[in-house]
Amino acid sequence: MKHSIQKTTRPESPLYGRGLGEASYFTLTELTASATAERLAIDNTPPRAARTMLTILVEQLLDPIRRRYGSPILVTSGYRCPALNSAVGGVPHSHHIVGCAADIVGGPRSTEANRHLFLLIVQMQREDRIRFTQLIAEQGYRWLHISYVPGMLRNQVIDVNTNDDVNVKNKPTSTLKMDYQDSG
Numbered sequence: 011m012k013h014s015i016q017k018t019t020r021p022e023s024p025l026y027g028r029g030l031g032e033a034s035y036f037t038l039t040e041l042t043a044s045a046t047a048e049r050l051a052i053d054n055t056p057p058r059a060a061r062t063m064l065t066i067l068v069e070q071l072l073d074p075i076r077r078r079y080g081s082p083i084l085v086t087s088g089y090r091c092p093a094l095n096s097a098v099g100g101v102p103h104s105h106h107i108v109g110c111a112a113d114i115v116g117g118p119r120s121t122e123a124n125r126h127l128f129l130l131i132v133q134m135q136r137e138d139r140i141r142f143t144q145l146i147a148e149q150g151y152r153w154l155h156i157s158y159v160p161g162m163l164r165n166q167v168i169d170v171n172t173n174d175d176v177n178v179k180n181k182p183t184s185t186l187k188m189d190y191q192d193s194g
């Protein structure tokens with residue numbers, strides 16, 4: 011099944027194990043789908059621990075953001091097994107490898123929509139509605155990277171387009187770039 015930005019009933023692919031089911035806008039399928047994995051015949055099936063993290067990512071961030079955004083959000087890259095992460099040029103300790111990160115674009119697909127989505131997420135954090143580990147607006151707002159690592163919710167916001175490295179609440183003691191060069 012290819013990426014779909016439509017919310018449809020999809021009984022074939024609920025985020026199993028934690029019961030997101032029909033209430034969620036996102037499926038395990040779209041959080042693990044990868045054209046690169048298909049092309050290279052890489053098995054990108056997430057282990058149980060990564061599935062749990064994906065579920066938390068959806069519950070804590072993707073679903074609340076999607077509800078507020080009011081339009082479809084497409085996940086262009088979610089979980090990546092180490093082989094896939096290498097294949098797409100992800101950084102070695104990418105949060106994608108543990109199921110804690112997703113690259114997203116706002117619908118309808120445009121850099122304007124992505125910029126709007128970026129500002130909306132920052133706003134939601136300021137209102138204390140969500141917490142995240144990192145939010146990165148990639149070059150030209152082609153996509154946003156967002157991660158949720160339990161115990162590391164430092165709300166770090168990076169916009170590479172404006173060179174802003176704005177930590178919304180708790181300023182980090184060091185500059186962390188573990189997913190700065192993220193791609194895919």
Ligand SMILES: [Zn+2]
Nearest residue numbers: 112113155192
């Ligand atoms: Zn990413």
